[in-house]
Amino acid sequence: MKRRALAGMGATVGSLTAATALLIGAVSGHASPSPSEAYGAFITGVIDPPQPHVQSTDGTEQSDTLAELPDNPLLDLRAATVTAGDGHASVELANVEIVPSGGLPPELEEALQPLLDPVESGVTQLCAEDPTQDLSGELPGELDPLTEQLSSQQLCDVAEGGTPALLSADLITVACEGDSGTFEIANLRLLGQEIEIPGPDANTEIPLDPLVNITFNKQFSDDDGFTTQAMAVELAEGEFEVVLASATCGTAQDEPEEPMAPKPTPVETQLPVTG
Amino acid sequence: MLSAAAGVLAVLVVLAGLMWMIGSSDGAEHPGRAQQGEQDGRAGQPGRSGQSETGTDTVELVDSTTHTTVEGAPVDPAPRQGTDGIIVHPLRPTPVHAEPGGEAIARMTPTQISDTWLPVIDERDGWVRVLLPSRPNGSTGWLRGEDLERAFTPYTIRVHLESMTLRLLFRGDEIGSWPIGIGKADTPTPAGRTFLLGSFTDAEQQFSPVILPLGSHSDTLDDFGGGPGTVAIHTWPTEDVLGTATSHGCIRVPRDALDRLTEVPLGTLVLVDQQ
Numbered sequence: 001m002k003r004r005a006l007a008g009m010g011a012t013v014g015s016l017t018a019a020t021a022l023l024i025g026a027v028s029g030h031a032s033p034s035p036s037e038a039y040g041a042f043i044t045g046v047i048d049p050p051q052p053h054v055q056s057t058d059g060t061e062q063s064d065t066l067a068e069l070p071d072n073p074l075l076d077l078r079a080a081t082v083t084a085g086d087g088h089a090s091v092e093l094a095n096v097e098i099v100p101s102g103g104l105p106p107e108l109e110e111a112l113q114p115l116l117d118p119v120e121s122g123v124t125q126l127c128a129e130d131p132t133q134d135l136s137g138e139l140p141g142e143l144d145p146l147t148e149q150l151s152s153q154q155l156c157d158v159a160e161g162g163t164p165a166l167l168s169a170d171l172i173t174v175a176c177e178g179d180s181g182t183f184e185i186a187n188l189r190l191l192g193q194e195i196e197i198p199g200p201d202a203n204t205e206i207p208l209d210p211l212v213n214i215t216f217n218k219q220f221s222d223d224d225g226f227t228t229q230a231m232a233v234e235l236a237e238g239e240f241e242v243v244l245a246s247a248t249c250g251t252a253q254d255e256p257e258e259p260m261a262p263k264p265t266p267v268e269t270q271l272p273v274t275g
Numbered sequence: 276m277l278s279a280a281a282g283v284l285a286v287l288v289v290l291a292g293l294m295w296m297i298g299s300s301d302g303a304e305h306p307g308r309a310q311q312g313e314q315d316g317r318a319g320q321p322g323r324s325g326q327s328e329t330g331t332d333t334v335e336l337v338d339s340t341t342h343t344t345v346e347g348a349p350v351d352p353a354p355r356q357g358t359d360g361i362i363v364h365p366l367r368p369t370p371v372h373a374e375p376g377g378e379a380i381a382r383m384t385p386t387q388i389s390d391t392w393l394p395v396i397d398e399r400d401g402w403v404r405v406l407l408p409s410r411p412n413g414s415t416g417w418l419r420g421e422d423l424e425r426a427f428t429p430y431t432i433r434v435h436l437e438s439m440t441l442r443l444l445f446r447g448d449e450i451g452s453w454p455i456g457i458g459k460a461d462t463p464t465p466a467g468r469t470f471l472l473g474s475f476t477d478a479e480q481q482f483s484p485v486i487l488p489l490g491s492h493s494d495t496l497d498d499f500g501g502g503p504g505t506v507a508i509h510t511w512p513t514e515d516v517l518g519t520a521t522s523h524g525c526i527r528v529p530r531d532a533l534d535r536l537t538e539v540p541l542g543t544l545v546l547v548d549q550q
Contacts, residue, residue: 049353058444266537273506274523
C-alpha cells in the first residue's frame with residue numbers, strides 16, 4: 001500500500017469527523033459599524049491576502065470572480081464568486097477540492113511518516129482482515145450518520161488504487177445578511193464517495209489536537225461585524241490559518257467621530273508629474 | 276488506530292503551512308533601513324533626513340516623500356479595498372515604522388507639497404498604518420498615533436482603467452463620473468490604492484490650472500521631466516485625450532472634473548483598478 005494513498009485514508013477519517021460539523025442554518029450575533037466583505041480562500045503565506053476578495057466600505061455592491069487559485073497543494077477550485085454590499089455578503093465556490101487529486105508533495109509525505117506508520121499498519125490490517133466490516137463500530141457514535149453511508153470496501157479500494165480529492169464539493173455557498181448567516185454545500189464527496197450532510201450546530205470544533213482547531217460553518221461576531229465561514233483551520237494559536245469561503249456583514253456605517261477634513265488650498269510650487 | 280488517523284488532515288495542513296511559510300520567508304514585509312532615493316525635484320523637502328529614535332546607533336532616516344524610495348516598507352495588504360475615510364496629518368516629524376514598535380524605516384514630515392495628509396488603512400494599539408507617498412508603489416508604514424492629527428474625508432475617488440472612467444463618491448454615493456485619459460501601454464497608470472498627496476499650481480505648466488499629485492509613481496519611468504515620475508490628476512489643453520491611453524501615467528480629466536476634485540481633501544483615497 002502506498003503511503004500517498006494512506007495519507008488520504010487517514011485524512012478521510014479526519015474529514016469524517018469534520019463533516020459532522022457541517023451545518024445548514026444560522027445563528028445570530030451583534031453587528032458593529034464596519035464594512036461588509038467576502039473572500040473565497042485564505043491560506044497564511046500562500047493565498048495571502050485572500051483571493052478573490054471584495055469589500056464594500058460605502059454600501060455600494062462590490063463583486064469579483066476568480067477562475068483559479070494560486071498553485072498550492074491544499075486547495076483547488078474552478079470558480080469563486082464573492083459579493084459584498086450594504087449589510088450583506090456572499091461567497092460561492094464551484095468544484096472545490098481539498099487536498100486535490102495527485103496526492104501530497106514528497107516533502108509532506110516524508111514529514112508525515114511518523115504519523116502515517118501506525119495508520120498504515122492499522123489500515124492494512126483492517127483491509128486485509130475484513131474490508132467489508134462496518135466502520136461505524138470503530139468510530140464515535142455521533143459519526144453514524146456519515147459512516148453508515150460509507151463502504152469500508154470502497155475505502156480500502158481507494159487506499160490501494162490512489163487518492164482522489166480528499167474532500168470535494170460541487171458547490172459551497174456561504175452568505176450573511178445582517179447578523180445571520182447561511183451555509184450550503186452540494187454533492188460533498190469523501191474520496192469520491194458522495195455523502196449526505198446532517199445538520200449539527202454551527203461552530204462545532206473538531207478536537208484533533210491542542211494546537212489545531214478546525215471549525216466548519218464557523219460563525220462569530222467581532223469588531224468587523226458578523227462573519228460566517230465554510231471552513232476555518234487555525235494552527236499554532238492563529239499563526240497559520242486556512243479559511244475557505246468567508247462572508248462578513250457590517251451594519252450601516254456610523255460616521256466617525258473625527259472632524260471633517262479641510263478643503264485643500266493649492267500651493268504654488270513646481271513638481272514635474274508624468275503628464 | 277482510527278483516533279490517530281483523525282488527526283492526519285490537521286497535520287497535513289500544519290506541515291504544508293509551515294513549509295509554505297518557510298518557503299516564503301523572504302516575502303515582502305521585511306523591515307529594513309531606509310535609503311535615500313531621488314532628490315532632484317523641487318516640491319516638498321527632498322533629501323532632508325532625520326534621526327531614528329530607536330536603538331542606540333544613530334541611523335539616518337530618509338523622509339518619505341514623492342521624491343524618495345523607502346526600502347523595507349510593508350506592502351499594502353489590500354490594494355483594492357476602501358477605508359472608513361480616516362486620514363492623519365503628522366503634527367511633527369515622526370518616524371515611519373515597518374510594524375508597530377518596530378524598526379524605523381523612514382521619517383514623515385508635516386508638510387511636503389502641501390500639508391501632509393495620509394489615509395489610514397489599519398490601526399493597532401495606538402499605532403496607525405498609512406499609505407506612503409514614496410516609492411515603491413503600494414508602500415505602507417506605521418506611525419505613532421500621538422504624533423498625528425486625525426480627520427475624516429467623506430470622499431473616495433475611483434479610477435477605472437479599462438473603461439477610462441473616474442468616479443467621485445461622497446459618503447458612498449456617486450456624485451460625478453467623467454471620461455479620462457490614462458497612461459499608454461509602455462507607461463501605464465499604476466493600479467492599486469493611493470491617495471491625493473497635494474494640490475498645487477505651477478506657473479510654468481500650461482496644461483492644467485491645478486495639479487493633484489498622487490502617492491503613486493510610474494512603474495516604468497524612474498523620472499520624468501525632471502520629476503520623480505509622480506502620477507497626478509490634471510486637465511489637458513485638448514479634450515481629445517479623454518477616453519485614450521496616451522499619457523505617461525497621469526490621469527487626464529475634463530475641466531469640470533478637476534473643479535470638483537480640487538474640493539476633495541488631501542489624503543482622500545484613490546482606488547485605481549483594471550475595470
